[in-house]
Amino acid sequence: MMWPYWYGGSFGVWGWVLMLVHAVLWVGIVALGVYLVARALRHSGMGPAPERVETPLEILRRRYAAGEISSEDYQRMKEELKHD
Structure with missing residues (x-):
C-alpha cells in the first residue's frame, strides 16, 4: 500500500527539526513581546517614579x-x- 505522504505518513527527521525551529521561533516572539511591553512601561512614566x-x-x-x-x-x- 502506498502512503500519500513521505516516509509512510510522517515527516521523518524533518518533522522534529521543524517542530524545534517552530518552538524556538515562538519563544523568541513571546520574549520580544515581553521586552517591548516592559520597555514601553518604563519609558511611559507608568513605572515607579524616580526618587x-x-x-x-x-x-x-x-x-x-x-x-x-x-x-x-x-x-x-x-x-x-x-x-x-
Missing part, C-alpha cells in the same frame, strides 16, 4: 517648619546658602 532629592533650601525650610532650628538660625543658614 526626588531635596535641595538644601528645602531641607532648611522643612527643619524650620518642624521647629528643629530657630528663626535666627534659619535666616543665617538661608543667607549662607544664597551665597554658595
Whole structure:
C-alpha cells in the first residue's frame, strides 16, 4: 500500500527539526513581546517614579517648619546658602 505522504505518513527527521525551529521561533516572539511591553512601561512614566532629592533650601525650610532650628538660625543658614 502506498502512503500519500513521505516516509509512510510522517515527516521523518524533518518533522522534529521543524517542530524545534517552530518552538524556538515562538519563544523568541513571546520574549520580544515581553521586552517591548516592559520597555514601553518604563519609558511611559507608568513605572515607579524616580526618587526626588531635596535641595538644601528645602531641607532648611522643612527643619524650620518642624521647629528643629530657630528663626535666627534659619535666616543665617538661608543667607549662607544664597551665597554658595
